[in-house]
Amino acid sequence: MGTERERRQTLGRGLRLPINQDGDRVYDENINKLTVIASESFEDYARGLQDDIENDVGGGFKFGRIEDIAFARLVDEATDELIGQEASKRIWQNLIDKGYLDEAGDITTKFAPEKEGFSLELPDELEPLRSAITDEMKRYIFKNRVVDARERRTLKYNKRIELNEDFKSLWEKINKKTRYSVEFETDELIARSVEKISNMEAIQPVRLFIDKTEVDINEAGIESGRVLDSKTEAAKIYRSLPDILAYLQRETELTRNTLVEILKRSGRLGEFKTNPQAFMTETARIINRALHEMVVDGIKYEHIDGQYYEMRLFEEKEIEEYMARLYEVQSKDDRTPYDYVSFDSEVEREIAKKLDSNERVKFFCKLPRWFVVPTPLGDYNPDWALVLENDEKLYLVRxxxxxxxxxxxxxTENKKVDCGRAHFNALGVNYKVATNIQEVLTK
Known part of the structure; x- marks a missing residue:
């Protein structure tokens, strides 16, 4: 690729290629992965692409530039509340003072989370937010979006782990494959759906917002001037309506009789004419939400006789990951299957580090992507499995x-966690959600 136009267009076309047999875009990261072979170095390619996008967007947009309110949506663990804009501005100023950001908010070379031992320097009151701040800043690093394939690493399996008796015991407890069954009453589903649809926001008609604006052409270019007139007009009532039952059947997989009963009892069918697509979309979303609530509430798991995840998969299923998302194992007592532990957030990196150094931990691993629990909402891959020794051996999934x-x-995330809990309860394994290392290690 030689020109800017080729660089942008080739990237855009490549990322849009993966579709399924129905013509729907595929977002699976194992499929939608674009490999670019360019006639320039990776650094030049990434820098050129970044410059092209910045020039194309315009308006002063710049990758890596963090605004002073960028941290406003972080959550204070002590109160479970958003920290807000004022706290975000204090964090932003502290990062400038420490040299992680320059005065414009651009990330400096001092912020290097990929380096081993890196840790943000923060005042004591910001310590609980260290991981969240680091993760938020990493979102602004351009090189994490266009990645050099040479920085990938294949994890090396430690075959000696198979001699670890704690690993064997834990694996015997969690390796069982299960199937689920659900029980729910149609009348209850109708009642839940009717209640939710009755309380949904009013469906608004399609509105056209029309502005008449003065345009000024001068030496600086074309600029917008005064707004001369502004008005809003509602679209006319639709005279030809789509087949709502066919649409809802396709989206919910419920019978026509059930859907007719829901629509009749909701008292909102009159709004279908106001904005057919908006009404159908929102109604389908609400019915599916009610259905998922009932499915998860009534879900039961049972072990499928003779079906297990075999231990050999740890060796046969190769794991490849980018170095920036790997923690190098320091312990030498064969407590984890690979030489590196992959992580998706700074919280996970900290947990991996603490599990690696805690003498009470006899075994731990980040469960591979092939280890999944089936759920009505798709497969669920739990994060951690570990063996902890206190007064007794604890076999835990977190x-x-x-x-x-x-x-x-x-x-969807919440419902999959609920299903995971039901699955491991059926196997008699302690399972829970954890937000820090203390909760991981507590029964």
């Missing part, structure tokens, strides 16, 4: 989250 507040997490 899920890492940034907060315990379910309202601050995606609903």
């Amino acid at each position: 899920e890492t989250k940034s907060t315990h507040d379910r309202d601050k997490r995606r609903e």
Whole structure:
């Protein structure tokens, strides 16, 4: 690739290529992965692409530039509340004072989270937010979006782990494959759906916002001037309506009779004419939410006889990851299967480091992506499995989250965690969500 146009267009076309047989875009990171072979060094390519995008967006946009309110949505663990803009500005100023940001808010070379032993210098009152601040800053690093394949590493399996009796015991407890069954009453589903649809926000008609603006052409270029007129007009009522039952059947997989009953009893069907697509989309979302609530509430898991995850998969299923997302194992007592532990956040990196150095931990591992629990919402991959020795041996499975507040997490995420809990309860394994190392190590 030689020109800026080729660089941008090739990247854009490549990322849009993966679609399934229905023509829907595929976002699976194992499929939608673009490899670029460029006639320039990686550094030049990444820098050129970054400059191209910044020039294309315009308006002073710059990758890596962090605004003073960028941290406002971080959560204070002590109160489970957002820290807000004023606290964000104090954090931003502290990062400038310590040299992690320059005066414009651009990240400096001092911020190097990929280096071993790196830790943000923060005042005592900001210590609880260290991991969250680091993760937020990493989102602004451009090189994490266009990645040099040469920085990938294949994890080396430590075969001696198979001699670890604690690993064997834990694996025998958690390796069982399960299937789930659900029980729910159709009448209850109808009642829940009707209640939720009755309380949904009013469906608004399609509105057209029309501004008449003066344009000024001068030496500086084309600029917008005064707004001469502004008005809003509602679109006319639709005369040809789509098949709402066919749409809802496709989206919910419920019978037409059940859907008809929900729509009739909701008292909101009149709004279908106001904005058909908005009404169908919101109604389908609400019905699916009610359905998922009931499915998870009534879910039961049972072991499938003769079906297990075999220990040999640790060796056969190769794991490849970028160095920036790997923690190098320091312990020499064969307590974890690989020479590196992959992590998705700074919280997970800290947990891996603490598990690696804690003498009470006899075994731990970040569960590989092939280790999944089936759920009605798709496969669920738990985070950690470990063996802890106190007065007795504890065999634990843990899920890492940034907060315990379910309202601050995606609903699908919450439901998968609920299913994971039901699965491990059926196997008699202690499972819970943890936000820090103390909670990971507490029964």
